[in-house]
Amino acid sequence: MLYAWVAGVKRPPLAKGEKTVCRDCGSQLTAVIPVENVRHWRHKGKDCDPWSEPEGPWHLGWKEAFDVSCREIGLVDQVTGERHRADILCGGGTARATVVELQHSTISEDERNSREQFYQQAHRMFWLVHIHNEASFAGYNFRFSLDFQSRLFNLNGKKFAAMRWAGRSQQFIEKWKRATAHVFFEYEGHIFYLASPKVTSQLGVQLKRGEFALSYLTRDEFIRSVLWLE
Numbered sequence: 160m161l162y163a164w165v166a167g168v169k170r171p172p173l174a175k176g177e178k179t180v181c182r183d184c185g186s187q188l189t190a191v192i193p194v195e196n197v198r199h200w201r202h203k204g205k206d207c208d209p210w211s212e213p214e215g216p217w218h219l220g221w222k223e224a225f226d227v228s229c230r231e232i233g234l235v236d237q238v239t240g241e242r243h244r245a246d247i248l249c250g251g252g253t254a255r256a257t258v259v260e261l262q263h264s265t266i267s268e269d270e271r272n273s274r275e276q277f278y279q280q281a282h283r284m285f286w287l288v289h290i291h292n293e294a295s296f297a298g299y300n301f302r303f304s305l306d307f308q309s310r311l312f313n314l315n316g317k318k319f320a321a322m323r324w325a326g327r328s329q330q331f332i333e334k335w336k337r338a339t340a341h342v343f344f345e346y347e348g349h350i351f352y353l354a355s356p357k358v359t360s361q362l363g364v365q366l367k368r369g370e371f372a373l374s375y376l377t378r379d380e381f382i383r384s385v386l387w388l389e
């Protein structure tokens with residue numbers, strides 16, 4: 160949790176030992192100021208969002224790309240009382256409410272499903288999946304897969320390219336192809352939209368196992384699409 164309310168201001172902690180209260184659950188929060196990682200708030204007991212994961216500079220950078228009022232928004236399932244914090248929620252309470260889940264660590268298909276179920280009750284949902292080599296060689300595999308020359312398609316002025324996953328295991332790409340929310344990959348600062356089954360059929364392309372289609376976009380275009388400006 161990178162932000163909390165202190166004396167009416169939503170902000171990261173400023174000094175070690177600083178304390179405040181979580182607006183979502185009422186529990187005490189203490190400032191953690193690590194030497195080599197981002198400063199954050201720690202719940203006294205368990206974090207009220209059971210999906211909460213350690214966050215680093217990648218998360219911070221993306222949260223800062225949106226207005227502070229969109230960062231870390233607590234949501235409650237009215238039926239089950241289940242509580243989660245959206246990384247980014249823009250346009251909350253409107254028909255254009257969009258949740259962005261920042262995914263740096265690996266996530267199982269079950270986890271992916273339950274997050275989609277929770278957030279898609281009342282929001283459009285985007286995944287922003289950070290592709291890197293920390294836990295696997297996903298970054299190398301992704302880079303070797305990129306092919307924007309062989310199989311090109313056009314959909315409403317957007318360019319798509321179909322390609323084949325370069326790794327031996329196709330689990331990673333197949334898992335994200337089955338997502339029901341929109342999936343964006345970030346790899347070394349570049350952003351790619353993964354064609355959903357609906358887009359794939361609009362493109363008129365048949366994708367075999369291990370094959371997928373991407374459309375490249377800039378960081379600014381991604382932010383604008385979260386805000387419905389494109």
Ligand SMILES: [Zn+2]
Binds near residue numbers: 183207
């Ligand atoms: Zn809390």
